[in-house]
Amino acid sequence: EAGVVQSPRYKIIEKKQPVAFWCNPISGHNTLYWYLQNLGQGPELLIRYENEEAVDDSQLPKDRFSAERLKGVDSTLKIQPAELGDSAVYLCASSRKGLANNEQFFGPGTRLTVL
Amino acid sequence: DAKTTQPNSMESNEEEPVHLPCNHSTISGTDYIHWYRQLPSQGPEYVIHGLTSNVNNRMASLAIAEDRKSSTLILHRATLRDAAVYYCILRPPLNTGNQFYFGTGTSLTVIP
Secondary structure, three states: OOOOEEEOOEEEEOOOOOEEEEEEOOOOOOEEEEEEEOOOOOOEEEEEEEOOEEEEOOOOOOOOEEEEOOOOOOEEEEEOOOOHHHOEEEEEEEEOOOOOOOOOEEOOOEEEEEO | OOOOEOOOEEEEEOOOOEEEEEEOOOOOOOOEEEEEEEOOOOOOEEEEEEOOOOEEOOOOEEEEOOOOOEEEEEEOOOOHHHOEEEEEEEEOOHHHOOOOOOOOOEEEEEEO
């Protein structure tokens, strides 16, 4: 079974530029999460999707961040414009209802550096 | 949101047991205790979870205090590949959204 796929793995941009991250969850997983991880910290939830619906986006900075999961499968997270403080690792995870442990499966993340 | 407290770092010698503690004094009766670990340059991965009883799987054991205010992740024989950050997480009931709050975790160093 293929894991959660994220691209790109690394991205370097200048401040004020836009950037987008892509995530393809595990097949059959209806729940998709985007997390932000700063250096030395644990992941923090940005947004959670149940199929194509964003059911929790309370931590997403909506002035510059946006996300979509149009067909309830893969998802894109966008930042426009990027700021220096956005440098971090952006993690995508997916899960499937019915799993006994409600395990979240994480991708390897995209490391963003804003110069 | 219920919080967990873990030591920032721990060391263990290779092939010796490791006991990683976690305090969660504000845990509610319906919160599950999950442990994830994050290897360098990877996303977190599931290790083990439990509610009230001690749990064992192929990766580790989870010992839960009787009052559920603390728990301990036990790696029976640490290997170099177990060097990672270990997160103790409280998961609220499913109908509240399966939110995970990771905290800062414990960075485990395994000494050859």
